[in-house]
Amino acid sequence: DTGVSQDPRHKITKRGQNVTFRCDPISEHNRLYWYRQTLGQGPEFLTYFQNEAQLEKSRLLSDRFSAERPKGSFSTLEIQRTEQGDSAMYLCASSQGSGGAAEQYFGPGTRLTVT
Amino acid sequence: AQSVAQPEDQVNVAEGNPLTVKCTYSVSGNPYLFWYVQYPNRGLQFLLKYITGDNLVKGSYGFEAEFNKSQTSFHLKKPSALVSDSALYFCAVRFKRGNQGGKLIFGQGTELSVKP
Numbered sequence: 001d002t003g004v005s006q007d008p009r010h011k012i013t014k015r016g017q018n019v020t021f022r023c024d025p026i027s028e029h030n031r032l033y034w035y036r037q038t039l040g041q042g043p044e045f046l047t048y049f050q051n052e053a054q055l056e057k058s059r060l061l062s063d064r065f066s067a068e069r070p071k072g073s074f075s076t077l078e079i080q081r082t083e084q085g086d087s088a089m090y091l092c093a094s095s096q097g098s099g100g101a102a103e104q105y106f107g108p109g110t111r112l113t114v115t
Numbered sequence: 116a117q118s119v120a121q122p123e124d125q126v127n128v129a130e131g132n133p134l135t136v137k138c139t140y141s142v143s144g145n146p147y148l149f150w151y152v153q154y155p156n157r158g159l160q161f162l163l164k165y166i167t168g169d170n171l172v173k174g175s176y177g178f179e180a181e182f183n184k185s186q187t188s189f190h191l192k193k194p195s196a197l198v199s200d201s202a203l204y205f206c207a208v209r210f211k212r213g214n215q216g217g218k219l220i221f222g223q224g225t226e227l228s229v230k231p
Contacts, residue, residue, distance in 0.1 A: 033218070033219075042223050043159070048217040101164070108156075
């Protein structure tokens with residue numbers, strides 16, 4: 001068990017550019033979650049998948065954001081036409097099972113800076 | 116609105132003294148409750164959770180948490196603090212069912228500082 005991994009760890013981009021982040025969950029975890037964390041705040045939920053199905057999306061996830069988990073394993077989060085307000089830490093987590101009791105295991109995050 | 120409150124931005128404790136990090140929630144029904152810790156430049160680490168049963172839950176690194184249904188609180192405690200416990204602590208809740216059964220709702224975090 002190598003834990004949840006995220007790539008890249010840091011990304012600096014110019015406003016208006018598109019960026020894509022990748023998350024590899026713990027193997028055999030069927031649920032995968034994306035959160036966003038800004039300085040001084042707790043993580044905020046963005047979206048989650050059960051296998052390849054996207055089951056919930058936050059209202060925070062504007063139409064510039066899209067997430068996929070095509071084969072039920074790794075996931076990508078794409079932000080189009082980035083804005084300075086998108087600067088944040090993007091966290092990925094995974095868990096096993098379909099109920100709500102299982103704890104989520106978090107990756108190290110991708111820090112996005114939009115200049 | 117569903118929310119989690121950590122009323123203290125920072126808690127300062129001397130090494131060896133007991134510590135408490137407070138958490139209250141405003142969520143309909145009986146959610147699952149979690150505590151996570153975040154060290155600098157590292158991801159969130161799971162500490163403990165309350166599902167059902169005994170109101171006192173024991174977790175990693177000697178931490179425990181007490182669930183109080185009437186006060187809708189889930190305070191994190193440790194009998195004897197270590198300098199290495201210094202970190203950012205997050206309380207979180209999760210709905211038991213329904214289409215909101217996946218996401219965690221986090222508090223804003225409490226910075227714990229343990230001085231030698």
